[in-house]
Amino acid sequence: MSSTSQKHRDFVAEPMGEKSVQCLAGIGEALGGRLEQKGFDKAYVVLGQFLVLKKDEELFKEWLKDVCSANAKQTRDCYGCLREWLTQYSVSFLC
Amino acid sequence: MAAAQLSDEELYTELKRSGVMPGPVTESTRPVYLKKLKKLREDQKPRAGGKARAAAPISLDNNSIKPAKPESGDATHRRRPRHSPPEQEAVAAKPSPLIGFSSDESDADVGLGARGGRRERPSQPARSAAEADRRKAPGWWGVRRPHGSPGRDEDGEEGEDGDEEGEEGGGGEAAAKGRTVNGSRFSPHRDYSDSEEEEGELLSRRSRRGVHRQAARDNGMEPPQPDSRPPWDALPRPRARRAHLLEAEGTNNHLGGRYSPEAYQAHSGVNSFSVSRISHPNHSSSNHAYPHHSLYSTGKKPTTATKKTPEPEEEQLLQQFRGEVSGPGGFSPHYLSRVLLTAACLFFLLLGLSYLRVRGTALPREDAVNAKELASDVGGKNLLMNTLHKLHDKLARTAGDHICGDADDSRISVQEATEYLKSLGEEYENQLSDSLEWILQSGNDVGIRCFGDRGAPLNTGDVNYLESTRPQMSFICRFRRAIVSVAHKLLLLILGVAILLGVTRYMKYHWSKEDEKTRLMYEMVIKIIDVLKSHKEACSENKELEPLIGVPHLRDMLIPPSDRKKMTKIWDLAVDFLFVNEPRLHSETKKVAGEDVLVIKWNPPTPCEKVSAVPSKVWQGQAFHLDRRNSPPNSLTPCLKIRNMFDPVVEIGDHWHLAIQEAILEKCSDNEGIVHIAVDKNSREGCVYVKCLSPEFAGKAFKALHGSWFDGKLVTVKYLRLDRYHHRFPQALSCNTPLKPSNKHMNSMSHLSLRTGTLNSQLSL
Numbered sequence: 001m002s003s004t005s006q007k008h009r010d011f012v013a014e015p016m017g018e019k020s021v022q023c024l025a026g027i028g029e030a031l032g033g034r035l036e037q038k039g040f041d042k043a044y045v046v047l048g049q050f051l052v053l054k055k056d057e058e059l060f061k062e063w064l065k066d067v068c069s070a071n072a073k074q075t076r077d078c079y080g081c082l083r084e085w086l087t088q089y090s091v092s093f094l095c
Numbered sequence: 096m097a098a099a100q101l102s103d104e105e106l107y108t109e110l111k112r113s114g115v116m117p118g119p120v121t122e123s124t125r126p127v128y129l130k131k132l133k134k135l136r137e138d139q140k141p142r143a144g145g146k147a148r149a150a151a152p153i154s155l156d157n158n159s160i161k162p163a164k165p166e167s168g169d170a171t172h173r174r175r176p177r178h179s180p181p182e183q184e185a186v187a188a189k190p191s192p193l194i195g196f197s198s199d200e201s202d203a204d205v206g207l208g209a210r211g212g213r214r215e216r217p218s219q220p221a222r223s224a225a226e227a228d229r230r231k232a233p234g235w236w237g238v239r240r241p242h243g244s245p246g247r248d249e250d251g252e253e254g255e256d257g258d259e260e261g262e263e264g265g266g267g268e269a270a271a272k273g274r275t276v277n278g279s280r281f282s283p284h285r286d287y288s289d290s291e292e293e294e295g296e297l298l299s300r301r302s303r304r305g306v307h308r309q310a311a312r313d314n315g316m317e318p319p320q321p322d323s324r325p326p327w328d329a330l331p332r333p334r335a336r337r338a339h340l341l342e343a344e345g346t347n348n349h350l351g352g353r354y355s356p357e358a359y360q361a362h363s364g365v366n367s368f369s370v371s372r373i374s375h376p377n378h379s380s381s382n383h384a385y386p387h388h389s390l391y392s393t394g395k396k397p398t399t400a401t402k403k404t405p406e407p408e409e410e411q412l413l414q415q416f417r418g419e420v421s422g423p424g425g426f427s428p429h430y431l432s433r434v435l436l437t438a439a440c441l442f443f444l445l446l447g448l449s450y451l452r453v454r455g456t457a458l459p460r461e462d463a464v465n466a467k468e469l470a471s472d473v474g475g476k477n478l479l480m481n482t483l484h485k486l487h488d489k490l491a492r493t494a495g496d497h498i499c500g501d502a503d504d505s506r507i508s509v510q511e512a513t514e515y516l517k518s519l520g521e522e523y524e525n526q527l528s529d530s531l532e533w534i535l536q537s538g539n540d541v542g543i544r545c546f547g548d549r550g551a552p553l554n555t556g557d558v559n560y561l562e563s564t565r566p567q568m569s570f571i572c573r574f575r576r577a578i579v580s581v582a583h584k585l586l587l588l589i590l591g592v593a594i595l596l597g598v599t600r601y602m603k604y605h606w607s608k609e610d611e612k613t614r615l616m617y618e619m620v621i622k623i624i625d626v627l628k629s630h631k632e633a634c635s636e637n638k639e640l641e642p643l644i645g646v647p648h649l650r651d652m653l654i655p656p657s658d659r660k661k662m663t664k665i666w667d668l669a670v671d672f673l674f675v676n677e678p679r680l681h682s683e684t685k686k687v688a689g690e691d692v693l694v695i696k697w698n699p700p701t702p703c704e705k706v707s708a709v710p711s712k713v714w715q716g717q718a719f720h721l722d723r724r725n726s727p728p729n730s731l732t733p734c735l736k737i738r739n740m741f742d743p744v745v746e747i748g749d750h751w752h753l754a755i756q757e758a759i760l761e762k763c764s765d766n767e768g769i770v771h772i773a774v775d776k777n778s779r780e781g782c783v784y785v786k787c788l789s790p791e792f793a794g795k796a797f798k799a800l801h802g803s804w805f806d807g808k809l810v811t812v813k814y815l816r817l818d819r820y821h822h823r824f825p826q827a828l829s830c831n832t833p834l835k836p837s838n839k840h841m842n843s844m845s846h847l848s849l850r851t852g853t854l855n856s857q858l859s860l
Contacts, residue, residue, distance in 0.1 A: 038123075049123060049124070052118050052119055052121065052123075052124055053118055053124060053127065054116070054117075054118045056118075058131075059124075059127050059128075059131060062127050062130055062131070063123070063124065063126075063127040066126050066127065066130075067123070
């Protein structure tokens with residue numbers, strides 16, 4: 001990835017803890033609101049969905065597009081952010 | 096709802112069978128997997144001519160999950176039954192040898208759908224109508240779905256497929272009407288149409304639907320399949336076949352564009368529509384621009400396509416026609432020279448003829464005059480007239496001979512005339528005097544002039560010589576004279592032209608020489624400036640050198656002796672140019688060895704001087720005053736980390752760190768507790784680590800260094816824990832002897848003492 005947003009770096013910089021779903025890169029207020037309406041209120045829930053989809057980029061992006069009408073860039077950002085977070089914090093047991 | 100009929104387990108097994116290892120199918124992942132399955136299904140569909148239907152996928156995408164579910168589920172279902180049978184049949188024979196093709200193909204498909212399909216869409220209302228139909232009535236498919244389990248569906252569809260194949264076998268191109276697009280589309284490619292049997296050779300409605308589905312998949316909204324996708328066991332065969340087909344249509348999609356026009360021409364009448372469509376996908380699937388193929392691919396309808404076909408032919412014809420037209424035009428220069436030659440010949444011929452005619456007319460005129468005279472005189476004077484005639488002829492001949500150079504004199508004496516008349520006959524003998532009298536009396540120019548010894552004779556007795564006023568020359572003579580005169584004139588003309596050419600040639604030569612001279616002059620000017628600059632630099636390094644250079648000396652430096660004479664002019668020009676146009680040049684006359692010599696000096700612009708004047712590695716003063724607010728109250732460790740002392744990028748040589756150590760020691764000259772200094776040569780921040788004997792010394796050094804300007808940078812100091820320092824520089828453990836500046840000159844401080852006042856006032860602002 002050529003460059004990452006500040007949001008991406010912030011998210012990847014630390015364990016996500018109880019961070020809101022809106023802390024994910026590519027997820028703003030609008031998408032965050034939609035996700036929360038569907039029960040994806042925390043970032044770790046989205047991470048869970050990501051893991052359930054077996055970290056598949058295509059499927060995850062598709063899902064995000066469906067669930068909150070995200071555009072290509074938003075899905076890409078969100079995917080990149082989660083993937084990097086995972087490589088950062090779950091190397092031992094996931095990757 | 097239709098979607099509900101595909102349970103989670105079914106979906107899971109379906110996906111698994113398609114080569115995907117899906118995760119758990121849950122309520123939230125279900126739509127995604129359904130879409131995935133749909134996509135996979137569509138991947139095995141034939142490329143249906145890139146009928147990209149933006150509407151179908153968009154409608155799915157824009158729906159939220161729940162509404163999307165039924166439709167997508169529906170889509171998957173109606174696809175599954177149709178295509179699973181051939182897949183299954185094929186799988187056994189072809190495991191998955193050609194999976195490498197898949198990504199290419201899907202890429203091509205995406206490209207094709209994104210471009211070609213959409214363009215065609217508005218022109219095919221029939222299809223869009225069918226499409227709309229399909230969307231409006233999903234129940235149509237729902238009806239088919241209840242077949243139940245996949246296995247049953249497959250069975251049913253196998254029969255259907257068989258029907259389709261049979262139909263295909265019999266139908267051939269005749270089925271084109273019924274099948275509209277798909278059936279006829281591949282008719283020019285019978286050899287490869289087997290892949291179509293599974294996919295495209297359906298009833299017209301189904302084929303159209305296939306088109307739509309294809310379009311939906313081809314639509315740019317769905318990304319191409321990644322290469323890494325596990326082999327979907329159903330995928331290989333259709334894909335491979337389609338790849339094959341692609342190759343057949345035109346390898347690498349490049350040929351395709353070329354192929355289609357040919358095919359189009361071959362079937363222009365019947366299959367024009369289909370072939371134009373083939374060309375279309377080919378064109379759009381290749382991601383290259385085919386300007387001349389776009390001619391075909393932009394054909395949206397058969398009509399437009401047929402309209403377009405004649406174009407190349409027309410063009411060809413036009414070109415031929417043009418060739419014919421330009422044929423004579425191309426020969427025309429050839430003809431022109433001939434025509435010119437002929438014209439020149441004609442011109443000279445006419446010239447010569449006219450010249451001869453002018454000469455020739457002299458005689459008849461005289462005859463006329465004579466005849467007039469004859470008539471005016473008494474009719475009986477025939478003898479006299481005859482005499483005059485004879486005389487005139489004789490005289491004219493003589494004059495002509497003279498002009499031609501045969502006779503010595505153009506005149507004949509009276510005696511000669513008498514003899515001539517005598518030789519003609521007795522009767523003419525005494526006519527001479529009468530003739531002369533008549534000539535003199537007539538007063539007109541009758542062609543014979545009489546000369547006397549003293550000017551114009553008044554009577555016959557005085558006449559000594561006779562001369563013709565109209566010399567008559569022989570033809571050869573006249574011809575020769577004509578040629579000579581023409582040649583003479585031509586010579587003059589050629590001479591004039593030659594002179595003109597010579598003048599222009601000379602002018603050109605002169606100008607080019609001038610240009611060359613100017614160029615050389617500018618080169619010389621640049622050389623001079625270079626030399627002066629380098630000399631100036633040399634002077635700044637070596638103070639003993641004389642900054643002034645004599646002009647002759649400079650010339651001798653720049654021009655080798657062999658060229659010196661040749662280059663004198665250019666040199667003078669260059670020097671003059673420099674004196675006039677170069678303000679950075681300072682010139683004066685100086686006496687060298689008793690001789691006045693013009694010397695010049697390079698005065699570089701002032702900024703350069705300033706830069707070179709500022710020495711490096713010096714302390715330039717304090718940026719701010721230290722007090723309690725900006726410095727720690729007391730030091731706890733004896734170690735310091737000094738930052739921003741240097742920029743490793745601009746440092747050159749191996750010993751620059753010594754200069755920095757020296758500068759620190761000089762700055763802390765009153766501090767005798769510094770025992771170790773380490774310059775981190777690789778640090779971007781220009782870090783220097785200092786260890787003192789005790790925290791007190793470190794505090795003093797901190798105060799001395801923190802917030803100082805060094806070499807144009809603001810130095811900052813931090814305390815460093817002793818253990819970390821030792822960890823980093825183990826050799827510092829044993830350092831206990833205070834370091835001292837190596838000399839007393841305090842080079843790095845001298846600048847400070849000089850400039851302290853001004854700089855401090857500037858920097859503290």
